[in-house]
Amino acid sequence: MPLDEYRQANLENWNDRAGIHAESRMYDLAGYVANPGRLSATVEFDRSKLGDVRGKSLLHLQCHIGTDTISWSRLGASVTGVDFSDKAISIARKLGIDTDASARFEVAELYETPKVISEQFDVVYTGVGALCWLPDIAEWANVVSRMLKPGGTFYVRDFHPMLLAMDTDRNDDQLVVTYPYSGEQAFRFDSATTYTDGPALKHRISYEWNHGIADTVTSLLDNGLQIVALSEYPFAASQIMNCMVKQADEQWHLPQGDSLMPLMFSIKATKPA
Numbered sequence: 001m002p003l004d005e006y007r008q009a010n011l012e013n014w015n016d017r018a019g020i021h022a023e024s025r026m027y028d029l030a031g032y033v034a035n036p037g038r039l040s041a042t043v044e045f046d047r048s049k050l051g052d053v054r055g056k057s058l059l060h061l062q063c064h065i066g067t068d069t070i071s072w073s074r075l076g077a078s079v080t081g082v083d084f085s086d087k088a089i090s091i092a093r094k095l096g097i098d099t100d101a102s103a104r105f106e107v108a109e110l111y112e113t114p115k116v117i118s119e120q121f122d123v124v125y126t127g128v129g130a131l132c133w134l135p136d137i138a139e140w141a142n143v144v145s146r147m148l149k150p151g152g153t154f155y156v157r158d159f160h161p162m163l164l165a166m167d168t169d170r171n172d173d174q175l176v177v178t179y180p181y182s183g184e185q186a187f188r189f190d191s192a193t194t195y196t197d198g199p200a201l202k203h204r205i206s207y208e209w210n211h212g213i214a215d216t217v218t219s220l221l222d223n224g225l226q227i228v229a230l231s232e233y234p235f236a237a238s239q240i241m242n243c244m245v246k247q248a249d250e251q252w253h254l255p256q257g258d259s260l261m262p263l264m265f266s267i268k269a270t271k272p273a
């Protein structure tokens with residue numbers, strides 16, 4: 001099925017980013033090859049919250065260039081990563097080979113995942129910059145539910161919709177709500193840079209959507225999942241606003257302190273057996 005113009009623009013933008021990220025200091029792919037015990041910071045954070053994945057089949061939605069997927073494989077899961085970026089998937093496949101990981105990677109637009117991957121999984125995992133690229137959160141939750149085995153576990157940790165509603169271009173520490181907290185409206189961004197070091201993007205235009213916590217939780221409930229845990233965090237995994245400062249925990253906090261607003265959230269849910 002051809003992508004709509006929003007997702008076609010995002011695909012070109014993400015194919016550019018994948019190549020840049022693979023060469024970046026931030027993703028440090030060589031580090032995973034050199035150190036067989038290396039886990040991504042994302043998986044280091046999420047592993048205690050998701051729980052033991054040893055011996056479980058795990059589907060990673062929007063897996064990007066595979067660093068988190070390979071990390072779950074190193075913790076004993078049998079992993080499949082999917083992403084709509086063919087460039088990201090070819091980099092992830094190479095990383096899988098270079099690290100001797102037993103990992104499968106497939107190109108799939110999020111909403112097409114059930115057509116590309118026929119089996120169901122013990123664990124479905126996603127996050128850290130995933131949901132904002134999806135126009136329809138209810139349909140996303142339907143895909144999550146369809147890909148989970150009965151009795152399986154879903155886990156997402158992502159940027160909080162309140163943070164994504166903020167003006168992120170400011171150079172002061174004012175917190176200015178600029179984008180709607182939730183809804184179907186797409187936001188157009190024009191940026192020559194990605195979030196890592198590296199050269200400028202050729203395809204600068206991207207579109208994002210914001211999904212409020214209630215919409216995300218309700219979509220999961222409507223698709224038969226039971227919420228086991230919902231957490232909010234006063235820090236983020238990357239510097240979304242220029243005023244954010246990295247603290248000793250290696251997370252990005254607001255300079256005003258931790259009580260002002262949440263910057264990330266996580267949800268753990270199960271599909272009844």
Ligand SMILES: C[S@@+](CC[C@H](N)C(=O)[O-])C[C@H]1O[C@@H](n2cnc3c(N)ncnc32)[C@H](O)[C@@H]1O
Nearest residue numbers: 014062064083084085108109110127128129133
């Ligand atoms: C920020 S990355 C996910 C980050 C991941 N946590 C990491 O750092 O490796 C977002 C991913 O979503 C993918 N993506 C965006 N829109 C998508 C869509 N409609 N279907 C499938 N993948 C999509 C992009 O290709 C990209 O790899």
